[in-house]
Amino acid sequence: MGLFDFAANLGKKLFGSNDDPAEKIQEHIVADNPGVDDLKITVDNGVATVSGTAKDQAAFEKAILMAGNVQGIEEVKADTLQITEPATAEVTYYTIESGDTLWGIAQKHLGNGAKYTEIFEANKEVIKDPDLIYPGQKIRIPLS
Structure with a gap:
């Protein structure tokens, strides 16, 4: 299981059947924003797509983890999540x-x-x- 794959039946319960999953996940990330500007989340069939501009590699990784550690999300795509600064820590x-x-x-x-x-x-x-x-x-x- 890589960074972008998650267990859909585990995680923080953020939304119910009448909620917009993308909106709830976006609110969740914005509440403790790790350093992502212009954040946009979409969700389709358990796949969350995160886009925006991360200030560094840590912010990029944290945004993915915050979106993926949510019940109902089994994968996170971050192809359009840009990183401003290169990674400095392993x-x-x-x-x-x-x-x-x-x-x-x-x-x-x-x-x-x-x-x-x-x-x-x-x-x-x-x-x-x-x-x-x-x-x-x-x-x-x-x-x-």
């Missing part, structure tokens, strides 16, 4: 599994559980509370 992506904690993820990927705060900071738009992560949720892990 990251990997991780899909949360049952029983995971940010401490454990930090221990496994960063070699020190106390570095869970770095993972939380790198995902603060995606994770609202470091104690509330859920299986299937995708996050960024900064490696440098």
